[in-house]
Amino acid sequence: MDYAQVLVAVDDGPAGQTRLEFCRELAIATRSSVIGLAAASHPPSPLGAELGGGLSADLLTAYREAADFELMQAHTAFTLHLSGPDIVSRWIQAHGDPTAFCIRQARFADLIVLGIRNERAPYGAPDPTEVLIGSGRPVLMIPPEPSRSPIGEHALIAWRDGKEARRALAAAMPLLRLASGVTVVTIRSEDEPDQGSEELAELADYLAKHGIVASIVDDSLMHATVGRHLLQEAATHGCGLIVAGGYGHTRLQEWMLGGVTRDLVQESSICLLLAH
Structure with missing residues (x-):
């Protein structure tokens, strides 16, 4: 599998520029086409405007002009x-x-590239958590100031057998083939049975069939949370990419992330490839 088509959310600013640089590198390396996407909506109405029956025509015009300018800047950066x-x-x-626009347009994308912890979300940029859970597509999340490129650097696969981890692994194959090295890390609590050496050996053999040589780390959790332990392992190996299942569910109409995914999304300075 290769990425035939990549969708990238674009907004003006240093973090957006970094995403575009990575996408250019990825497009050249994998010969994928790239769709640039931007959308803008005005923030909720001020209380006074709501009590008065809505926004004034002048205020609506100002919002529209500001949104048009932001979209023009994003398009210029993409070009x-x-x-x-x-x-x-x-x-x-x-x-x-x-x-909503990003989720709708993701239907024909092999990979979505988004900013993680993007200050412009949700009005000037997609919310990465909602896109991850709602799009049915793998998402490459780029931190505001990534420590390394996700392309060509060491990659860490956070393995816990389940549909999310399997989808993430399959989606990451093009990037894993470009990686300078790959480490599979499985972490369990002290009272949890290990994944089994046979399963991990089969995983290494599966990756080898795709031309990927991987080392295995089977570790038990001591003091840190699983997410922070994974981040420590990734830093130790000098990783530019973490591949993991993205766990989450809905509660009271809000997306709720699982603990490991939440820690990665909130704290990682390393690029994340997640799949739900």
């Missing part, structure tokens, strides 16, 4: 980074909810 004879790309934009 600057992802155009040229070696790049196949196209641009889509909309006024409205960025998260």
